[in-house]
Amino acid sequence: MKLGKLTLAIAAVATLYATTMSAAEKTVSEESLGLRKTTIYSEKDTTADKVMYGTDAAGTSKKIKRAFQDAPPMIPHDVDGMLPITINNNQCTMCHEPAVAESMGATPIPKSHFMDFRPKHKFDGKQFTKSIDNMKNEVSVKPIEQLAGARFNCTQCHAPQTTGKLAVKNNFEAAFTKKDGEFKSSWDEVILDDLDTLKK
Numbered sequence: 399m400k401l402g403k404l405t406l407a408i409a410a411v412a413t414l415y416a417t418t419m420s421a422a423e424k425t426v427s428e429e430s431l432g433l434r435k436t437t438i439y440s441e442k443d444t445t446a447d448k449v450m451y452g453t454d455a456a457g458t459s460k461k462i463k464r465a466f467q468d469a470p471p472m473i474p475h476d477v478d479g480m481l482p483i484t485i486n487n488n489q490c491t492m493c494h495e496p497a498v499a500e501s502m503g504a505t506p507i508p509k510s511h512f513m514d515f516r517p518k519h520k521f522d523g524k525q526f527t528k529s530i531d532n533m534k535n536e537v538s539v540k541p542i543e544q545l546a547g548a549r550f551n552c553t554q555c556h557a558p559q560t561t562g563k564l565a566v567k568n569n570f571e572a573a574f575t576k577k578d579g580e581f582k583s584s585w586d587e588v589i590l591d592d593l594d595t596l597k598k
């Protein structure tokens with residue numbers, strides 16, 4: 399029995415010694431220090447992966463999964479010649495305007511982009527007053543006929559996706575709260591539901 403315990407103790411010490419030793423021998427290479435994985439002595443010659451946007455023309459691209467529920471979808475097609483968006487030239491609406499989108503095979507601009515969230519205001523020359531009181535959780539949501547001005551500049555929120563390799567893998571996994579949330583949104587419903595709750 400005694401001998402058994404002794405053997406066990408020796409074995410334990412030996413394992414401890416072995417693990418400590420191997421930990422001490424481990425070195426960190428200079429290449430592994432930064433995200434770029436090159437030696438810091440030739441860093442100036444290190445170039446990042448080239449940023450490559452998709453070149454599939456609109457109508458031939460494949461939609462990109464959305465990052466999370468009601469995230470603005472990425473632009474899956476080439477936007478060459480469409481940017482910058484100007485007051486007189488917004489090609490995005492020419493295909494995505496709800497009236498024509500279906501015939502173009504494009505996703506229609508959602509209802510949320512046809513809502514005005516700006517409260518009416520009054521200015522009497524001295525004082526600026528709003529028609530609502532944010533401090534009382536009052537909000538102003540008005541469905542409107544035309545695209546909201548705040549949504550005119552599509553690329554402020556929608557961006558093309560690049561194929562560049564990520565230096566750090568993104569492990570985020572979205573938990574979509576709605577069916578087909580990866581490819582569809584219904585944020586206008588969220589807004590209207592919230593409004594109902596506020597009114598109660």
Ligand code: HEC
Pocket residue numbers: 455456457458459460461462471472473474475477480481489490491492493494502503504505552553556581
């Ligand atoms: C010539 C028509 C056309 C033009 C112009 C156009 N699109 Fe598209 N867009 C499409 C089509 C068609 C799709 C569907 C994917 C496909 O078939 O390529 C699409 C897909 C998208 C999507 C993805 C929608 C989703 O449900 O995932 C976004 C976002 C988008 N476009 C934004 C834009 C923006 C912003 C502009 C202006 C810079 C623009 N589009 C200009 C036709 C167009």
Ligand code: HEC
Pocket residue numbers: 468469470471490491494505506507508510511545548549550551552553554555556581582583584585586
């Ligand atoms: C202020 C930010 C913002 C701007 C500007 C904006 N969008 Fe969006 N867009 C979003 C967000 C957020 C969503 C997803 C949530 C939702 O449905 O509103 C979205 C959703 C979409 C969708 C997907 C609709 C669906 O049914 O799944 C399309 C298509 C789209 N936008 C097109 C456009 C176009 C075209 C423009 C320019 C005319 C534009 N957006 C301007 C933020 C924006």
